[in-house]
Amino acid sequence: MRRNSHPESEAVSGNEHLRPAHDAMGTKERIQQVALELFVVHGYEKTSLREIADRLGITKAALYYHYASKQELLKSVTQPLIDEFEVLVATDPDRETLLRAYVDLLNRHQAVFQLVANDHASLAAAELVERSAKLRRETVRQLAGPDPRPIDYILAGAAFSAVAQAFSVARSVEPDATPALPEGAAYPDGQELTEVLLAIALRVLNPAENL
Amino acid sequence: MRRNSHPESEAVSGNEHLRPAHDAMGTKERIQQVALELFVVHGYEKTSLREIADRLGITKAALYYHYASKQELLKSVTQPLIDEFEVLVATDPDRETLLRAYVDLLNRHQAVFQLVANDHASLAAAELVERSAKLRRETVRQLAGPDPRPIDYILAGAAFSAVAQAFSVARSVEPDATPALPEGAAYPDGQELTEVLLAIALRVLNPAENL
DNA sequence: GTCTATATACAGATAGAC
DNA sequence: GTCTATCTGTATATAGAC
Numbered sequence: 001m002r003r004n005s006h007p008e009s010e011a012v013s014g015n016e017h018l019r020p021a022h023d024a025m026g027t028k029e030r031i032q033q034v035a036l037e038l039f040v041v042h043g044y045e046k047t048s049l050r051e052i053a054d055r056l057g058i059t060k061a062a063l064y065y066h067y068a069s070k071q072e073l074l075k076s077v078t079q080p081l082i083d084e085f086e087v088l089v090a091t092d093p094d095r096e097t098l099l100r101a102y103v104d105l106l107n108r109h110q111a112v113f114q115l116v117a118n119d120h121a122s123l124a125a126a127e128l129v130e131r132s133a134k135l136r137r138e139t140v141r142q143l144a145g146p147d148p149r150p151i152d153y154i155l156a157g158a159a160f161s162a163v164a165q166a167f168s169v170a171r172s173v174e175p176d177a178t179p180a181l182p183e184g185a186a187y188p189d190g191q192e193l194t195e196v197l198l199a200i201a202l203r204v205l206n207p208a209e210n211l
Numbered sequence: 212m213r214r215n216s217h218p219e220s221e222a223v224s225g226n227e228h229l230r231p232a233h234d235a236m237g238t239k240e241r242i243q244q245v246a247l248e249l250f251v252v253h254g255y256e257k258t259s260l261r262e263i264a265d266r267l268g269i270t271k272a273a274l275y276y277h278y279a280s281k282q283e284l285l286k287s288v289t290q291p292l293i294d295e296f297e298v299l300v301a302t303d304p305d306r307e308t309l310l311r312a313y314v315d316l317l318n319r320h321q322a323v324f325q326l327v328a329n330d331h332a333s334l335a336a337a338e339l340v341e342r343s344a345k346l347r348r349e350t351v352r353q354l355a356g357p358d359p360r361p362i363d364y365i366l367a368g369a370a371f372s373a374v375a376q377a378f379s380v381a382r383s384v385e386p387d388a389t390p391a392l393p394e395g396a397a398y399p400d401g402q403e404l405t406e407v408l409l410a411i412a413l414r415v416l417n418p419a420e421n422l
Numbered sequence: 423g424t425c426t427a428t429a430t431a432c433a434g435a436t437a438g439a440c
Numbered sequence: 441g442t443c444t445a446t447c448t449g450t451a452t453a454t455a456g457a458c
Contacts, residue, residue: 027441043332045256048433060434062442070434120329121254133387140380141390150381150398151407153390157380158373158411165372166365169351176344179352179364187361196362199422200369203414211410238423259451272454273424281452429454436447 028066030056036077040115044074044122071125078116078126081109086131089138098142099163099201103194106167114173117164136160143205151208159204163197170196239277239287241267247288251326255285255333282336289327289337292320297342300349309353310374310412314405317378325384328375347371354416362419370415374408381407 034055038047049060049070067073088101106113116123116132123129141148143156169178170187181187188196245266249258260281264271278284299312317324327334327343334340352359354367380389381398392398399407 042335043254043256043330045254046332046335049435050433058441059443061436061444064435065441068435118329118331119254121257121332124254124257130387133385136388137390140388144390148390150392150396153392154377154380154398154407155411157389158377161376162369162373162415166369169365169368170361174344176341177347177351178368179348179355179359181361181364185361187365196365196422200366200415203417204373204411206414211407260453261451269423270425271452272426275453276423279453423458425456425458427455427457429452431451431453433450434448437445438443439445440441440443 031063031066031073032077035073036111036115039074039077039119039122040111043119044115044125074122074126078112078122078128081105081112081116082128082131082135084109085135089135089142092142095143095145095205096198098139099198100194102139102163103167103197106164110171110173113164143201145205149208151211155204155206155208159201162204163201166197166200167193242274242277242284243288246284247322247326250285250288250330250333251322254330255326255336285333285337289323289333289339292316292323292327293339293342293346295320296346300346300353303353306354306356306416307409309350310409311405313350313374314378314408317375321382321384324375354412356416360419362422366415366417366419370412373415374412377408377411378404 031052035047035052038051038055042051049063053060053063063073067076085105088098088105093101116126116128120129123132139160140153140156143159144152148156168174170189170193172178172187187193242263246258246263249262249266253262260271260274264274274284278287296316299309299316304312327337327339331340334343350371351364351367354370355363359367379385381400381404383389383398398404
């Protein structure tokens with residue numbers, strides 16, 4: 001990968017005002033933040049670097065100082081979630097631990113989840129199609145339990161998806177797609193929401209005998 | 212490149228006054244079919260008209276004889292599913308009827324579901340963001356039952372999503388994302404699959420008291 | 423109904439000044 | 441670290457011949 005220079009170290013050189021790692025890091029993070037927002041709304045392919053730059057009040061060329069390409073910018077946005085998820089499944093946790101950790105991931109990487117779940121094109125551009133498929137395969141396998149029958153895989157997939165969707169409703173990720181709540185009513189959140197999501201998953205994961 | 216100027220379908224040439232567009236229908240449908248396949252795999256924005264034309268053995272310009280724009284082609288592909296879905300929810304069916312009809316929709320419009328579920332950009336380009344949000348809102352409302360509390364909406368969303376995901380696993384819509392089955396094992400299909408999906412939904416939709 | 427050729431637009435990306 | 445200016449590729453869409 002090509003690097004123009006190291007913005008973090010250069011600012012400390014002279015007698016300028018303090019513009020340490022702070023400034024460069026701040027810009028990179030603001031770029032990621034704006035890019036993520038636009039990717040989620042318009043999709044990766046439909047979002048142009050011009051649009052990102054305009055929103056930030058800079059030019060396209062300035063973007064290229066921070067990221068070598070549009071693809072690199074996308075990867076930098078999706079990487080933390082994928083890496084964390086892979087570490088999680090690699091520990092081969094039990095059902096409940098896995099589900100709780102998954103809900104924690106949903107909470108901390110909400111927007112990135114929304115992006116990769118709704119925009120396959122961004123998965124492809126980030127070269128994550130295979131890795132994310134493997135993640136889903138592994139998660140389903142762990143949820144399906146030992147000696148799974150076909151129906152157990154179906155239930156595991158359903159439970160996995162139900163948790164994410166229930167989270168999406170409770171956190172109003174797509175407000176237009178959910179009925180409005182009456183005055184005074186509110187969705188559970190925090191630890192209470194985690195318990196609800198866990199309970200939903202366990203409902204689905206009940207043994208298949210009575211199907 | 213193929214230069215055949217008369218594809219087929221002279222069978223009804225005596226009936227132009229009754230079915231004037233019949234000649235073009237075959238070609239139009241082949242275009243839709245190829246377009247849908249490519250949209251699903253690469254996403255709407257990443258699929259070029261050149262790619263569609265090449266796959267059909269014609270040129271881009273020929274495409275424009277059949278569809279006024281790329282957007283019109285997309286709309287013609289997504290319209291049948293959306294229209295049918297809207298008719299369905301407009302009948303305000305009971306839970307079980309709705310779920311069975313939904314599974315029927317999944318079966319008959321599998322690829323279109325896959326497209327709009329995984330590619331928000333195509334929803335936007337087809338100007339279906341609002342309509343599909345309303346469809347989901349209405350479906351969730353009907354699944355949540357009368358006098359729903361917040362938790363009932365959460366359960367309804369979870370159940371809705373669980374059915375689609377369970378269907379996707381059982382029909383191996385994304386084979387790489389599902390663990391391989393052992394020799395001789397197979398997923399349920401047809402009426403049996405419908406019953407399984409219904410049972411999963413009803414598991415989730417159980418009253419919320421024991422959450 | 424399909425072709426060749428082209429108009430037009432805008433995307434991602436680079437060069438070099440400041 | 442950001443700018444202006446530009447290169448290059450490719451996309452949608454159109455014009456007009458056959």
